[in-house]
Amino acid sequence: MAKKKKTEVTWADRIFDSFVHGGIRQVAYVPDAGHARLISLCERSSKVRAVPLTTEEEGVAMLAGAWLGGHRGALLMQSSGVGNCINMFSVIQECRFPLFSLVTMRGEFGEFNPWQVPMGDGTARALANAGALIKPVDDVSRVVETVTAALTLAFSTYRSVAVLISQRVIGYKVWK
Amino acid sequence: MQTRFKKLDRRDAVARILKQRREALLITGLGSSCWDAAAAGDSDTNFYVWGGMGGAAMIGLGLAIAQPLRRVLVITGDGEMLMGLGALATIAVQRPKNLSVIVLDNERYGETGMQATHTHYGVDLAGMAACAGFPLTATINSNKALTEFIPQLYEANGPVFCSVKVDDAKLPMVLPERDGTWLKSRFRKAVVGSLD
Numbered sequence: 001m002a003k004k005k006k007t008e009v010t011w012a013d014r015i016f017d018s019f020v021h022g023g024i025r026q027v028a029y030v031p032d033a034g035h036a037r038l039i040s041l042c043e044r045s046s047k048v049r050a051v052p053l054t055t056e057e058e059g060v061a062m063l064a065g066a067w068l069g070g071h072r073g074a075l076l077m078q079s080s081g082v083g084n085c086i087n088m089f090s091v092i093q094e095c096r097f098p099l100f101s102l103v104t105m106r107g108e109f110g111e112f113n114p115w116q117v118p119m120g121d122g123t124a125r126a127l128a129n130a131g132a133l134i135k136p137v138d139d140v141s142r143v144v145e146t147v148t149a150a151l152t153l154a155f156s157t158y159r160s161v162a163v164l165i166s167q168r169v170i171g172y173k174v175w176k
Numbered sequence: 177m178q179t180r181f182k183k184l185d186r187r188d189a190v191a192r193i194l195k196q197r198r199e200a201l202l203i204t205g206l207g208s209s210c211w212d213a214a215a216a217g218d219s220d221t222n223f224y225v226w227g228g229m230g231g232a233a234m235i236g237l238g239l240a241i242a243q244p245l246r247r248v249l250v251i252t253g254d255g256e257m258l259m260g261l262g263a264l265a266t267i268a269v270q271r272p273k274n275l276s277v278i279v280l281d282n283e284r285y286g287e288t289g290m291q292a293t294h295t296h297y298g299v300d301l302a303g304m305a306a307c308a309g310f311p312l313t314a315t316i317n318s319n320k321a322l323t324e325f326i327p328q329l330y331e332a333n334g335p336v337f338c339s340v341k342v343d344d345a346k347l348p349m350v351l352p353e354r355d356g357t358w359l360k361s362r363f364r365k366a367v368v369g370s371l372d
């Protein structure tokens with residue numbers, strides 16, 4: 001079970017509010033425990049269309065299409081999912097599509113599962129290689145402002161921007 | 177798999193499909209389907225995808241959700257579709273009424289030297305789409321069948337999936353514009369009016 005911090009409810013709810021304020025209409029995701037609350041808020045809302053994916057790269061392509069049609073979107077994924085997106089990020093980079101990704105980290109702060117480390121440790125570098133601007137956040141009090149600023153950056157400057165939320169914020173799994 | 181019927185000419189099939197497009201929006205796959213669309217005539221509402229193999233149908237989904245009142249066509253290759261098969265499941269779950277995915281199935285990776293794709297060995301893309309939950313699917317084997325099916329691409333409650341069995345002739349390239357930033361801005365301005 002994830003070590004639940006009371007603050008999780010607060011930041012997920014406030015990210016959802018900043019999605020609504022920021023005009024986010026399509027939210028694509030492959031679930032991660034760290035995104036559970038945000039996903040359920042999106043699913044329950046009539047303001048955003050929550051779209052479950054079979055693999056994260058689908059979301060990259062989908063949100064390019066969304067923007068072509070006038071919708072802003074957000075891609076929610078675990079750090080492992082970044083590895084599934086690399087080639088599709090080339091479309092974002094070549095076309096200068098705005099893309100906002102919210103990545104919950106594994107394989108870093110307090111990780112127990114060694115299989116999460118290779119991709120988690122490489123997440124920021126992989127994103128950087130794929131032309132994304134990276135905004136890590138490891139202080140719960142800065143999550144919402146980081147997301148809000150990243151949304152502006154992505155959609156105003158036509159850039160791929162990824163906010164990486166540390167296990168320090170989400171809480172790490174206690175394996176018992 | 178040996179097929180006895182004469183397969184369709186891809187350029188002719190695409191031209192006939194697009195002739196009836198009116199306000200429909202078009203996303204292509206990379207390579208040959210891009211050249212086929214360009215050969216049928218350029219339009220501000222064509223988005224030529226020169227890369228991102230496996231992503232065409234999903235670009236179509238995001239667009240179809242954003243533009244529910246306009247028909248969205250995706251015209252791509254069998255190899256491109258096979259690379260993103262999960263999209264069939266994702267699209268079926270979303271059930272966009274206005275999306276039609278058309279695969280030009282030459283049973284080959286045409287752009288890279290005509291190597292056989294999985295459809296050559298019998299993988300049935302329309303069957304996979306049907307099993308995923310697409311309400312209307314078809315495999316088109318003749319010009320007559322295509323003529324009959326074209327109205328469904330524009331009018332049926334989607335998502336619609338259609339595999340058009342085309343021959344594996346290597347046709348001359350007809351290259352559309354290739355700068356991605358320019359193509360995306362042109363398309364968006366034509367459809368939405370602004371880049372904000």
Ligand SMILES: Cc1ncc(C[n+]2csc(CCOP(=O)(O)OP(=O)(O)O)c2C)c(N)n1
Pocket residue numbers: 087205206207208209227229252253254255256257280282284285286287288293
């Ligand atoms: C990720 C990735 N893998 C491989 C390629 C090389 N490639 C370019 S086009 C193509 C074949 C496309 O086949 P299909 O979609 O069936 O098109 P067609 O047969 O109509 O040319 C391949 C494999 C690529 N561009 N991207």
Ligand SMILES: [Mg+2]
Pocket residue numbers: 253254255280281282283284285286293
């Ligand atoms: Mg092919």
